[in-house]
Amino acid sequence: MVQGPVTVTVTGAAGQIGYALLFRIASGHLLGADVPVKLRLLEITPALKAAEGTAMELADGAFPLLQSVDISDDPRVAFDGANVALLVGARPRTKGMERGDLLEANGGIFKPQGAAINEVAADDIKVLVVGNPANTNALIAQAHAPDVPAERFTAMTRLDHNRAISQLAAKLDVPVTAIKKLTIWGNHSATQYPDLFHAEVNGKVAAEQVDEAWLRDTFIPTVAKRGAAIIEARGASSAASAASAAIDHVFTWVNGTAEGDWTSAAIPSDGSYGVPEGLISSFPVTAKDGKFSIVPGLEIDAFSRERIDASVAELGEERDAVRGLGLI
Ligand SMILES: NC(=O)C1=CN([C@@H]2O[C@H](COP(=O)(O)OP(=O)(O)OC[C@H]3O[C@@H](n4cnc5c(N)ncnc54)[C@H](O)[C@@H]3O)[C@@H](O)[C@H]2O)C=CC1
Ligand SMILES: O=C([O-])CC(=O)C(=O)O
Numbered sequence: 001m002v003q004g005p006v007t008v009t010v011t012g013a014a015g016q017i018g019y020a021l022l023f024r025i026a027s028g029h030l031l032g033a034d035v036p037v038k039l040r041l042l043e044i045t046p047a048l049k050a051a052e053g054t055a056m057e058l059a060d061g062a063f064p065l066l067q068s069v070d071i072s073d074d075p076r077v078a079f080d081g082a083n084v085a086l087l088v089g090a091r092p093r094t095k096g097m098e099r100g101d102l103l104e105a106n107g108g109i110f111k112p113q114g115a116a117i118n119e120v121a122a123d124d125i126k127v128l129v130v131g132n133p134a135n136t137n138a139l140i141a142q143a144h145a146p147d148v149p150a151e152r153f154t155a156m157t158r159l160d161h162n163r164a165i166s167q168l169a170a171k172l173d174v175p176v177t178a179i180k181k182l183t184i185w186g187n188h189s190a191t192q193y194p195d196l197f198h199a200e201v202n203g204k205v206a207a208e209q210v211d212e213a214w215l216r217d218t219f220i221p222t223v224a225k226r227g228a229a230i231i232e233a234r235g236a237s238s239a240a241s242a243a244s245a246a247i248d249h250v251f252t253w254v255n256g257t258a259e260g261d262w263t264s265a266a267i268p269s270d271g272s273y274g275v276p277e278g279l280i281s282s283f284p285v286t287a288k289d290g291k292f293s294i295v296p297g298l299e300i301d302a303f304s305r306e307r308i309d310a311s312v313a314e315l316g317e318e319r320d321a322v323r324g325l326g327l328i
Pocket of ligand 1: 017042088089091109130131156157158159160239
């Protein structure tokens with residue numbers, strides 16, 4: 001990674017994920033304990049005051065690595081020279097809102113942000129989209145940043161990945177560190193497919209250590225619907241765990257995956273595993289020298305194939321919908 005300060009732009013900085021995320025970035029968890037950080041907070045104008053409040057608290061943390069905090073409601077200012085962009089702010093679905101309305105409202109956010117990244121971000125910009133619908137928002141931003149290499153636009157499925165590891169570890173009564181090579185395939189939505197056929201627990205195939213009914217009827221729906229369960233329990237969507245997963249995604253991207261393991265990230269497809277080229281879909285990925293690569297050559301059985309195809313089909317429909325709206 002770059003020596004010297006790294007400029008990190010966080011959008012939706014005054015929101016609940018932002019509140020959990022900024023302090024972890026300031027304390028060195030995003031990039032490394034020896035990497036100084038300059039923070040840029042992007043918010044909509046009415047939320048600037050709340051962002052100021054968060055910036056005051058960041059100052060009060062006296063973080064040794066935090067060199068500056070700047071706040072703006074202008075993407076061209078907030079992304080100027082950015083090395084890492086965490087696109088968290090998005091338009092949530094409200095009552096009575098159709099999917100097309102949701103995609104259109106998010107187009108109004110991610111189109112100008114992609115264009116601003118294209119114009120003013122640093123040459124090594126890495127973008128993680130957290131705001132939902134994350135995969136398709138990433139596609140919109142990417143479409144408006146033609147000068148930025150396409151693979152720099154990614155979307156977050158690391159929370160799903162972490163949830164799947166946690167559920168499996170609890171089921172088998174093993175530490176989370178015993179689980180390797182877990183994969184989330186597809187969309188960050190209820191159609192996502194958490195794959196235990198390639199995952200390993202203490203070196204043995206995970207799917208062989210649980211019964212099929214649990215895998216199919218409990219594990220997959222629990223992971224896929226965990227976001228809704230958190231909303232139901234907490235009265236608000238996952239914030240600290242989402243922030244933690246965003247930290248994990250970027251840390252891995254920058255610092256690499258461990259030998260003999262991989263992680264999950266939504267990255268532009270190169271056509272692997274029957275996922276149409278260009279769709280930003282979750283895959284098993286390794287990271288090295290600041291680049292994600294799709295793990296090649298895995299055998300996909302009929303059970304997995306059906307579920308991967310269903311989630312990828314949903315991504316295709318979202319892409320067609322934003323195309324139809326002229327957003328990409
Ligand atoms: N990919 C994933 O695994 C997860 C994604 N999410 C998504 O993350 C997003 C943020 O969640 P929360 O922080 O809980 O929401 P929140 O509503 O607390 O905060 C969102 C913030 O974004 C700001 N914002 C809206 N439009 C903006 C724009 N154009 N530029 C800059 N800021 C803007 C709002 O003012 C608000 O402060 C949501 O879309 C949520 O669905 C949440 C959990 C997990
Ligand atoms: O639906 C939401 O806003 C929250 C979400 O994505 C998740 O927790 O996975």
